[in-house]
Amino acid sequence: MLETPQETFQARPGLFLVSAVPPLLWLALLFFLPLFLIWGYSFGEKRGLIDIEVVWTLQNYADALDPVYVKIFFRTLFYTALTTAICLIIGFPVALVVAFADERWKPFLLLLIVLPFWTNLLIRTFALMRILGRKGTINGILEKLHGSLDAALQFLGFAGLGTFQAVPMLFNHFGVVFGLVYVALPFMVLPLYAALERLDKSHLEASLDLGAGQIRTFLFVIVPMTATGIVSGLIITFIPTLGSFLTPDLLGGPDSAMIATIIARQFGDANHWPFGSAIAWLLVYVTFFLLALQAVFTARRESRLRQAGERATGQEHGAAA
Amino acid sequence: MKNKTVKNKTTSLQTNRRGFLAATGALGALSATGLGIERARAAGKLVFYNWSTYIDEETIPEFSDQFGIEVSEDFFADNDELFNKLRTGNPGYDVIVPTNDYVHRMIEAGMIQELDHGRIANVKNIGQTFLNPAFDPGRKYSLPYMWGTIGIGYRKSAVDGTIDSWKDIFDSDRFSGRLAILGDADSMLSSVKKYLGYSLNDTDPDLIKRCGEVLKKQKPHITEVADDNGQDLLAAGEVDVAVEWNGDIAQLIVEDDDIGYVIPKEGGLLWEDALAIPTGAPNVDNAYSFINQLLDADVGARIADYIQYATPNTAALRQMSSEYRNNPAIFPPESVLATCETATYKGEAYLEVISRTWDEFLAA
Numbered sequence: 001m002l003e004t005p006q007e008t009f010q011a012r013p014g015l016f017l018v019s020a021v022p023p024l025l026w027l028a029l030l031f032f033l034p035l036f037l038i039w040g041y042s043f044g045e046k047r048g049l050i051d052i053e054v055v056w057t058l059q060n061y062a063d064a065l066d067p068v069y070v071k072i073f074f075r076t077l078f079y080t081a082l083t084t085a086i087c088l089i090i091g092f093p094v095a096l097v098v099a100f101a102d103e104r105w106k107p108f109l110l111l112l113i114v115l116p117f118w119t120n121l122l123i124r125t126f127a128l129m130r131i132l133g134r135k136g137t138i139n140g141i142l143e144k145l146h147g148s149l150d151a152a153l154q155f156l157g158f159a160g161l162g163t164f165q166a167v168p169m170l171f172n173h174f175g176v177v178f179g180l181v182y183v184a185l186p187f188m189v190l191p192l193y194a195a196l197e198r199l200d201k202s203h204l205e206a207s208l209d210l211g212a213g214q215i216r217t218f219l220f221v222i223v224p225m226t227a228t229g230i231v232s233g234l235i236i237t238f239i240p241t242l243g244s245f246l247t248p249d250l251l252g253g254p255d256s257a258m259i260a261t262i263i264a265r266q267f268g269d270a271n272h273w274p275f276g277s278a279i280a281w282l283l284v285y286v287t288f289f290l291l292a293l294q295a296v297f298t299a300r301r302e303s304r305l306r307q308a309g310e311r312a313t314g315q316e317h318g319a320a321a
Numbered sequence: 322m323k324n325k326t327v328k329n330k331t332t333s334l335q336t337n338r339r340g341f342l343a344a345t346g347a348l349g350a351l352s353a354t355g356l357g358i359e360r361a362r363a364a365g366k367l368v369f370y371n372w373s374t375y376i377d378e379e380t381i382p383e384f385s386d387q388f389g390i391e392v393s394e395d396f397f398a399d400n401d402e403l404f405n406k407l408r409t410g411n412p413g414y415d416v417i418v419p420t421n422d423y424v425h426r427m428i429e430a431g432m433i434q435e436l437d438h439g440r441i442a443n444v445k446n447i448g449q450t451f452l453n454p455a456f457d458p459g460r461k462y463s464l465p466y467m468w469g470t471i472g473i474g475y476r477k478s479a480v481d482g483t484i485d486s487w488k489d490i491f492d493s494d495r496f497s498g499r500l501a502i503l504g505d506a507d508s509m510l511s512s513v514k515k516y517l518g519y520s521l522n523d524t525d526p527d528l529i530k531r532c533g534e535v536l537k538k539q540k541p542h543i544t545e546v547a548d549d550n551g552q553d554l555l556a557a558g559e560v561d562v563a564v565e566w567n568g569d570i571a572q573l574i575v576e577d578d579d580i581g582y583v584i585p586k587e588g589g590l591l592w593e594d595a596l597a598i599p600t601g602a603p604n605v606d607n608a609y610s611f612i613n614q615l616l617d618a619d620v621g622a623r624i625a626d627y628i629q630y631a632t633p634n635t636a637a638l639r640q641m642s643s644e645y646r647n648n649p650a651i652f653p654p655e656s657v658l659a660t661c662e663t664a665t666y667k668g669e670a671y672l673e674v675i676s677r678t679w680d681e682f683l684a685a
Contacts, residue, residue: 046669048429048430048669049426049429049430049669050408050430068677068680068681068684069680069684071684072680072683072684129557129559130557133557133558133559134558134559135557135558135559170559171544171545171559249504249548250550253543253544253545253546254540254543254544254545254546254682254683255540257683257684261683262680262683265506265676265679265680266676267401267405268399268401269400269401269505269506269507269672269676270506270672270673270675270676271401271404271669271672272672272673272676
């Protein structure tokens, strides 16, 4: 499979170059250049109100590693890790259902997963506020249930339940993590689904036929065979969640600021671009680290698979001989 | 983040979700920088960079017809957006509407040009009290458009007794779990300064530290630090008390008479949005005509009536209904107003202390 594009490239280098120029230019101008500028600013100093001079100071990074910001960094990491874990736990069964669903239903189920992307995140977040709030939908239903139960108990001669206390779900950690999971879940489900879709289902039949139960088959066949998809899902969920801005802002309380809130303020009313750039780049460094980790993981896995394959072929040859 | 809300909200009489406005504003900004401005460089054009729906619907077409000038209006969502747009040079705006401390900031940064009052006859309509503000002494660079306050919006039926002091907001469990403050670092810390009995333009770092400590101590009682939706939370019943820009609350009062607005006795923050001509404006002559038009008595009255903000235009005010003039959310009583102050730009070092103190509050 992999050979085909390489051959085309070798056969027609001219065509390849021409078609590669626009996307490369796009990438360079609109991605690398701004990122590089911000990287430069992160070593800069403010000169008055507007000008920034790049003096290769590490002061901005030193400021960013102050306990105040480290605390917000750790809070951000905690929210992100928790969100990613919850997404994996919820996302895996969902991906399994879609992957093993009847072919007729698959497009529809996939559509349901990407459906939230059809509406702007801001609007969805405002909707979540209406659902989770003190006077929101869920608490409304709970209050009704509470009222009915209370009336029923009193009718039967028991003591009442007292007044209804709204369950706090908004402006706290719960609200933030709920919102983050809600946003990130499709990012987890899609790579998992892709990995499960590629999975040769005969392995599962073999495992079940040979006496492994459902759980063992899941843990020792499905999970290892979709490991690359799981890692992709984890990374593609983790990275965007790390930079969340809107969700903690609207669904969180005073204790929920994530690092993106701080970055945005540095470029806004705090007017301190160099400091904002340094914090932003700290996030980029974390991302690089994670991607490198993923590359190492994939490489090691592939070499292990290759070795296993060679060993298997060797044994076959041995047996044949 | 400054007045983002104020403008968006008040003005959006039908659409209450600022998201739409922010989005359309951003789109508008994009298209205007790309296309509108290029066209407007020719004679007979003008680009007005304003808060979204911060002017009535008739004034611009009327001005166009009268002067034969084609006007395009472009929108910003907050002062930082305006400031950052002009940061690397004026992309083609002729008239802008920054808020007081940003007027000051932009003067310092050389972003706006001196005005020749001789070319703006309607300066005579402006009230005396607006002619010599600390952020622009002698009004050399800017002229007032609208003004207002920061105060406390509250649900009358959920509040026992009166709210008369910042103490209820910054140093009390009276509204614990149902209190929102603004997500604007400088405005909030300045309000704490007023509570502690200092001028809100006091720059003493120790005082700001103290204000930060007050906020940190109060944090368990604060439900939400609302960037631009305190009035929505108040409207939806998620909080009963919200520190907000008056315009946001004034708008809510129109829809819901259970909402009140009060400025605490210690005084609060007065803001003013001003008209200015940015450096490098392509159509300076037209900008003068336009500013003069906006300061006209009839035009000013019509705009104020439409957007429901307090006008600094004395001649316009005389034409306004008593309903408008007696609305406490638009015009606080004179005695209260006397305790309020307008913020000046206090330098980058001050901003750094404010920002740092606020981050400590968020991290605590």
